[in-house]
Amino acid sequence: MPELPEVETARSAIAAAALNRRIVDVDDHDSYECRPHLPGEIRRALVGRTLTSANRRGKSMWCATSGTDHAAAPGPILGLHLGMAGRIFVVRADSTIVEGGDPIVGSHGELKPEWDRFTLFFADGGSLRLFDKRRLGRVRLNPPIERLGPDALEISAAQFRSLMRSGTAQVKARLLDQTALAGVGNLLADEALWQARLSPAKRVDQLQPAEVDRLHRAVRRAVNAAVANGGAHTGRMISERHPGGHCPRCHAEMRHGTVGGRSTWWCSAEQSL
């Protein structure tokens, strides 16, 4: 399920294969995926335009759109979010497919047609589909990108210190707060905290300056490794994130609990409070 690395593969698929193709029809019938828009609203806004860029910040993607034959002014921004299980399929004119997003398709690798929640149809016969079996993804016009914090791959040490300086939230909750830092999900948060040897339940106001900087480096390292290796599930401690799992460094037992409202695993020896 997509965190920053998986979303980047989806953005890359759109950038590689979906830009500058004329939109002739839009399937926006899924009123939950397209909330708060009404069915037909996104269709009317996009038909006759092309996507002109594919952008990402954290787990959010958006595409700028062109003017139409009748109005030269640029169209609305098309926001795309993969939610817990979204995947992007871009079908080229020659029927080849470029894809990205959630690597897990289904228990039997099935692609049920009803899991296509949103589709742009291009004049050349191809399409861009948001495939999402969980239906928690989201398509919206002019999404509120400004509410997102800095991207986890681009944040500076000074910015990271400042977002960890205020408040009393548990450090894992702060890492998951997309308005503070965009792109870290549940698995990457556990991986980064494990790399930094910090308890996920430690309050941010209890962190030493050296611990904050260590965590910043761990986040960057964990996200970069996940991008390079094909997803958040490739982290070093993720395979031990189950009952009976052991720390890959010291072999102590892994502990489980709820932190920041999410299922959380940490090393019982190295990540105590």
Add this chain to the structure above:
DNA sequence: ACTCGTGTTAGCTG
């Protein structure tokens, strides 16, 4: 039948 979940967010509370 029942629980869990790699995400987001409305609504409540202090």
Add this chain to the structure above:
DNA sequence: TCAGCTAACACGAG
């Protein structure tokens, strides 16, 4: 008003 927490959302997987 705001930071922080909880429940709810939809629905497949185990």
